[in-house]
Amino acid sequence: MKNTVVLFGFSICLALAVFSGCRKQENKAEVTLKLGHVLDIAHPVHKAMVYMAERVKEKSGGRMIVEIYPGGQLGNEKDSIEALQLGYMAMTKISSAPMEGFVPKMKIFGIPYLFRDSEHFWKVMKGPIGRELLLAGESKGLRGLCYYDAGARSFYAKKAINRPEDLKGLKIRIQSSIMSKKMVDAMGGSPASIPFGELYTAIDQGVVDGAENNPPSFYTSRHYEVCKYYSLDEHTMLPDILAISPKVWNNLTPEFQQILQEAVDESVEYERKIWTEAELNDLKSVQDAGVKVIHPDKQPFRDSVRSIWSEFEGTDIGELIKRIQEVQ
Numbered sequence: 001m002k003n004t005v006v007l008f009g010f011s012i013c014l015a016l017a018v019f020s021g022c023r024k025q026e027n028k029a030e031v032t033l034k035l036g037h038v039l040d041i042a043h044p045v046h047k048a049m050v051y052m053a054e055r056v057k058e059k060s061g062g063r064m065i066v067e068i069y070p071g072g073q074l075g076n077e078k079d080s081i082e083a084l085q086l087g088y089m090a091m092t093k094i095s096s097a098p099m100e101g102f103v104p105k106m107k108i109f110g111i112p113y114l115f116r117d118s119e120h121f122w123k124v125m126k127g128p129i130g131r132e133l134l135l136a137g138e139s140k141g142l143r144g145l146c147y148y149d150a151g152a153r154s155f156y157a158k159k160a161i162n163r164p165e166d167l168k169g170l171k172i173r174i175q176s177s178i179m180s181k182k183m184v185d186a187m188g189g190s191p192a193s194i195p196f197g198e199l200y201t202a203i204d205q206g207v208v209d210g211a212e213n214n215p216p217s218f219y220t221s222r223h224y225e226v227c228k229y230y231s232l233d234e235h236t237m238l239p240d241i242l243a244i245s246p247k248v249w250n251n252l253t254p255e256f257q258q259i260l261q262e263a264v265d266e267s268v269e270y271e272r273k274i275w276t277e278a279e280l281n282d283l284k285s286v287q288d289a290g291v292k293v294i295h296p297d298k299q300p301f302r303d304s305v306r307s308i309w310s311e312f313e314g315t316d317i318g319e320l321i322k323r324i325q326e327v328q
């Protein structure tokens with residue numbers, strides 16, 4: 001009996017010690033930043049953000065915490081952008097496409113076949129143009145912290161798309177983006193804007209016949225279960241962007257700003273390393289699941305969107321196109 005009482009007392013002490021230890025640990029956080037995004041936890045861009053959050057915790061000794069809410073728990077990309085502008089949410093990771101509506105210069109990424117290849121893309125992103133565009137939204141309540149590689153986007157559908165003519169009569173889901181609309185229109189398809197989180201059902205129920213995205217997004221969203229043809233025309237290279245509300249950023253001490261930016265920059269290098277492998281693996285996984293991967297001749301797709309290039313001649317976007325082409 002005596003032993004039982006001692007053991008019971010000991011257990012309570014232990015539980016209290018652990019509990020207060022945990023509380024102490026939690027209490028160490030001086031700043032907690034909520035980060036919402038729409039991707040799955042198996043997606044390489046999500047993994048990069050987890051890496052960033054770990055680095056932030058480590059570098060700050062637990063005084064700054066980034067809490068990540070994946071899978072659209074805190075809303076779709078448009079909602080998240082607005083939440084940042086209002087300061088309700090600290091950080092979000094979105095595609096550059098829905099940012100166009102808020103930061104017009106972001107339209108540049110929607111110019112089909114703008115970048116020669118991934119090397120050209122990163123040269124531009126890491127250079128003055130990339131930096132300029134990242135901060136272009138600051139006055140609109142969106143401070144870009146970095147770009148993550150999101151590869152190239154290609155069509156997937158319930159039927160094979162070998163040439164632009166095959167898009168005729170097909171309803172293709174696009175992001176909330178005027179440039180994506182222009183592109184699908186120019187290629188001959190019928191664009192329909194639907195949030196990413198609603199897309200699986202939309203395809204399954206026949207609201208649209210297909211969509212377009214990079215291999216990790218096609219795979220981790222399981223859209224391959226309802227679209228059995230993936231046509232690698234690689235029409236756009238829209239970067240993913242990690243953004244913070246300027247209100248939140250300006251409230252951080254210079255030390256915390258530095259820690260966050262360093263952790264973000266390290267996560268970019270990490271993501272670039274895991275991206276290529278993820279693309280290859282995910283392409284293989286969709287093939288194993290019965291998807292036919294098509295490698296179409298890209299020239300007819302390029303030709304079909306020439307009108308978009310000429311439409312912007314003499315505008316700010318036209319100037320940016322020239323500057324980007326000049327980057328060697």
Ligand code: GCU
Pocket residue numbers: 038039045077093094095150175195196212213214217240
């Ligand atoms: C990519 C991108 C997402 C975006 C999605 C979409 O997966 O990483 O940020 O939401 O495309 O097509 O909506």
